[in-house]
Amino acid sequence: MKAAVLENKKFVIKDIEKPSLENRRGAIVKVIGCGLCGSDLVKIRDGQAQNGDVLGHEVVGEIIEINADSNFSIGSKIALGHHVPCFSCTYCWNENYSMCRHFKSTNIRPGGFAEYIYVSEEHLQNTVFNVNLNITDMEASFMEPLSCCIRAIKRANIKDGSKCLVIGLGSVGMLMGGALRAYGHKTYGCDLKADRTILAKEYGFEKTYITENSEQVIMQMKKEIRDGFDVVFLTAGAAATLDFAVKVARDGAKIVVFSSVKDASGFANNEIYYRELTVMGSYSPSPMDLEDAMYLLEQKKVNVLGLSTVYSLDKINEAVEDTVSNKIMKAFIKL
Numbered sequence: 001m002k003a004a005v006l007e008n009k010k011f012v013i014k015d016i017e018k019p020s021l022e023n024r025r026g027a028i029v030k031v032i033g034c035g036l037c038g039s040d041l042v043k044i045r046d047g048q049a050q051n052g053d054v055l056g057h058e059v060v061g062e063i064i065e066i067n068a069d070s071n072f073s074i075g076s077k078i079a080l081g082h083h084v085p086c087f088s089c090t091y092c093w094n095e096n097y098s099m100c101r102h103f104k105s106t107n108i109r110p111g112g113f114a115e116y117i118y119v120s121e122e123h124l125q126n127t128v129f130n131v132n133l134n135i136t137d138m139e140a141s142f143m144e145p146l147s148c149c150i151r152a153i154k155r156a157n158i159k160d161g162s163k164c165l166v167i168g169l170g171s172v173g174m175l176m177g178g179a180l181r182a183y184g185h186k187t188y189g190c191d192l193k194a195d196r197t198i199l200a201k202e203y204g205f206e207k208t209y210i211t212e213n214s215e216q217v218i219m220q221m222k223k224e225i226r227d228g229f230d231v232v233f234l235t236a237g238a239a240a241t242l243d244f245a246v247k248v249a250r251d252g253a254k255i256v257v258f259s260s261v262k263d264a265s266g267f268a269n270n271e272i273y274y275r276e277l278t279v280m281g282s283y284s285p286s287p288m289d290l291e292d293a294m295y296l297l298e299q300k301k302v303n304v305l306g307l308s309t310v311y312s313l314d315k316i317n318e319a320v321e322d323t324v325s326n327k328i329m330k331a332f333i334k335l
């Protein structure tokens with residue numbers, strides 16, 4: 001079968017062995033499409049992904065073979081999450097599902113940038129969901145990234161009437177804004193790029209700011225959002241946004257770290273102490289978050305249309321370049 005295999009930080013389209021159900025339980029899924037995630041790009045950049053890996057976890061596909069106790073059958077159209085928590089360890093008991101060692105050891109191999117994938121019985125029972133007829137394949141591929149945002153929002157435990165700021169208006173920032181609004185929160189956004197702030201405004205953000213001159217924007221925000229933002233989400237992956245977040249947060253606010261920052265500096269100790277700030281991370285979703293994401297997509301509570309650009313598997317390197325250079329917001333690789 002055809003797959004995009006990683007070689008020296010580039011994808012190479014190769015013919016690799018098609019997965020089978022021989023001696024194992026689970027399902028073989030014919031991939032319809034798979035979103036290219038920012039975390040795939042980070043894994044390539046930082047060398048966590050190695051030569052020979054087939055990435056891709058925002059998969060939508062169709063079950064073509066199955067040998068498992070599950071709610072699915074041949075022909076089921078599904079979307080999936082790639083990690084399964086054990087639900088019985090210390091991490092799981094404390095709802096840190098993504099810290100569960102079992103969660104981290106489970107995955108989809110090969111990933112979704114291939115014609116077929118193997119999905120284990122455990123995945124089928126926990127992190128796989130039917131795709132309703134009322135949503136498109138591309139929309140369904142947003143289940144996993146949207147669920148990450150939902151988890152961050154749940155962790156922040158946001159009070160009604162809170163003012164939330166999303167820093168970074170790429171596809172993740174847009175999704176975060178969409179999810180925040182779906183839950184009824186007032187959502188503001190900022191980005192260095194003017195076109196993204198305009199797009200976000202059209203997408204339904206209350207107000208957006210261009211952060212080119214950050215000191216000026218901080219002054220403007222302080223005037224308009226009197227005490228500061230109640231919750232700040234960091235989706236940009238840029239070191240400069242840490243300090244910015246602290247400056248525009250209200251005393252006592254929560255700052256949710258939602259992206260990897262290369263060579264990150266820290267948050268200022270005394271700001272956290274004297275201003276009672278809560279800095280928290282949110283990483284990867286639980287099965288319950290995946291379910292909630294699928295619900296929001298089916299109910300059309302979060303609009304993801306227009307966020308992705310479609311590329312064929314052969315054009316996956318082009319998709320990576322266009323994403324990195326901000327030419328597009330996000331890529332959906334169609335098999």
Ligand SMILES: [Zn+2]
Nearest residue numbers: 037058144145
């Ligand atoms: Zn992802």
Ligand SMILES: [Zn+2]
Nearest residue numbers: 086089092100
């Ligand atoms: Zn666990």
